[in-house]
Amino acid sequence: MSETPNELRYAETHEWAREEDGIVAVGITDHAQDALGDVVYVELPEPGQWVAAREEAGVVESVKAASDIYAPVTGTVVAVNEQLEDAPELVNQDPYGDGWFFRIEPDDAAELGELLDADTYAETCAAEDE
Template sequence: MSQTPSELRYASSHEWARLEEDGTVTVGISDHAQDALGDVVFVELPEVGITLAAGDEAGVVESVKAASDIYTPVGGEVLAVNEQLEDEPETVNADPYTDGWMFKIQPADANELDALLSAEDYQSKCDEDD
């Protein structure tokens, strides 16, 4: 069974969002998603400084099995990307919730997090999909 940290919020498209103490939101893909993709070989991340709306395509994760779009779970300005993933995309497989984060965003409306799934609801969705 995949890990689903309870402090995170989840999009039905398998991204997670963590509200940080400074009000920014860190985004990555869930353990369930990286497991379904298999060995990640390439990650394309959004440009720092661009503004995205919730649900916009923010990048791509490519694995030995498939390529999958990454969507931003909340709208706002992209503040940072995880440059480590350029040289070490496999970090997404090894540690999707800490070292394998993808980008940080300054949310235009932090209340958008409330529309995301709780860990329990996300896990139930994943169990239904399997």
């Protein structure tokens, strides 16, 4: 059973978002990393790049498939997880921690509220698995 921590918000496209001091950290969920299998390569946006919510901001390649990563909120990328370049397996090992992808300074912090809460996201995953 995949973990879906309560304090996070989720996109239907399986990204998570965590707000810390006005900055939103983004990664992919435990459910997503499990479905992808071993991650071998992550293509991240450039720091300084402006990304729009629900639009492509990167790619995660696993042994199985390539999958787009969508920005959960609109804003400017202020940091990317450079550790993933040499250790993409962090996405599998610690999807909600060291396996984060990038951080966005949101144009509108209220946009986070439009994302799913943990229970709703978990239900979405359960429905997918059926």
